[in-house]
Amino acid sequence: MSGPILSVRGLVKRFGGLVATDGVTIDVRPDEIHALIGPNGAGKTTLISQLVGELRHDAGTIELEGRDIGALPTARRIGLGLGRTFQITCLLPEYTVLDNVATGVQVRQGHSFRFWGNVRGETALRETALSFLETIGLAGRADEQVANLSHGEQKQLELAVALATEPRLLLLDEPMAGLGHSESRQMVALLMALKTKVSMLLVEHDMDAVFALADRISVLVYGRVIATGTADEIRDNADVRAAYLGEGDELC
Numbered sequence: 001m002s003g004p005i006l007s008v009r010g011l012v013k014r015f016g017g018l019v020a021t022d023g024v025t026i027d028v029r030p031d032e033i034h035a036l037i038g039p040n041g042a043g044k045t046t047l048i049s050q051l052v053g054e055l056r057h058d059a060g061t062i063e064l065e066g067r068d069i070g071a072l073p074t075a076r077r078i079g080l081g082l083g084r085t086f087q088i089t090c091l092l093p094e095y096t097v098l099d100n101v102a103t104g105v106q107v108r109q110g111h112s113f114r115f116w117g118n119v120r121g122e123t124a125l126r127e128t129a130l131s132f133l134e135t136i137g138l139a140g141r142a143d144e145q146v147a148n149l150s151h152g153e154q155k156q157l158e159l160a161v162a163l164a165t166e167p168r169l170l171l172l173d174e175p176m177a178g179l180g181h182s183e184s185r186q187m188v189a190l191l192m193a194l195k196t197k198v199s200m201l202l203v204e205h206d207m208d209a210v211f212a213l214a215d216r217i218s219v220l221v222y223g224r225v226i227a228t229g230t231a232d233e234i235r236d237n238a239d240v241r242a243a244y245l246g247e248g249d250e251l252c
């Protein structure tokens with residue numbers, strides 16, 4: 001078996017006296033959806049921010065396909081294959097759906113937000129961007145202004161923009177947030193279909209989605225991973241059940 005896509009060892013982040021991630025060790029294997037769950041304030045977003053380089057860690061290591069990326073700036077990490085979607089929608093609302101995906105393509109090509117150039121380049125860029133929209137089922141909305149999309153379509157578009165950077169590992173920060181039941185089911189189906197194309201670390205409060213998608217689940221509580229295992233192992237874990245007692249999230 002080949003090594004993990006992502007290997008995190010002993011990651012620590014302190015905010016003054018608060019230890020937000022407290023020696024987190026976790027890995028994501030090739031073609032795996034690894035879900036990270038935990039009560040509010042457990043440190044999930046802090047961990048994602050450390051992985052992408054928006055927050056510097058105080059201790060520990062982060063390796064992407066065996067390469068230590070812990071000291072690299074965010075743009076370099078993206079260039080090496082780290083992709084992410086955001087908890088709060090982060091699209092350019094006044095531009096079209098296609099323009100937004102084109103920004104992802106251009107990031108991959110080493111340009112940042114250059115937008116449309118000469119006609120030949122424009123055609124190639126348009127075709128590449130369209131192919132990502134086809135993958136996520138939004139090609140029919142390519143020329144629509146983003147502001148006119150539903151919340152569910154915007155979440156799908158975020159995914160297309162992230163995919164356009166051609167990541168080896170996709171960090172998904174609450175892709176189901178704010179989605180209705182049928183939109184959530186659509187997103188689950190989409191992520192399931194993408195599984196063979198890209199490995200994913202999924203932060204999500206929607207337990208139906210987590211248990212439907214995840215090959216393995218890690219549970220973070222007060223900055224520490226208290227358990228990692230399959231859905232069945234996590235469901236039966238007494239420490240995990242105790243951590244969720246009284247929380248809004250319900251383990252199914």
Ligand SMILES: Nc1ncnc2c1ncn2[C@@H]1O[C@H](COP(=O)(O)OP(=O)(O)OP(=O)(O)O)[C@@H](O)[C@H]1O
Nearest residue numbers: 015018019020038039040041042043044045046047
């Ligand atoms: N910039 C910051 N400065 C100080 N404390 C912070 C900062 N960011 C997060 N924290 C604290 O770190 C802890 C972990 O927060 P974090 O947002 O990572 O949790 P989370 O698991 O993502 O929560 P949620 O599920 O509610 O999004 C919390 O106690 C939070 O208040």
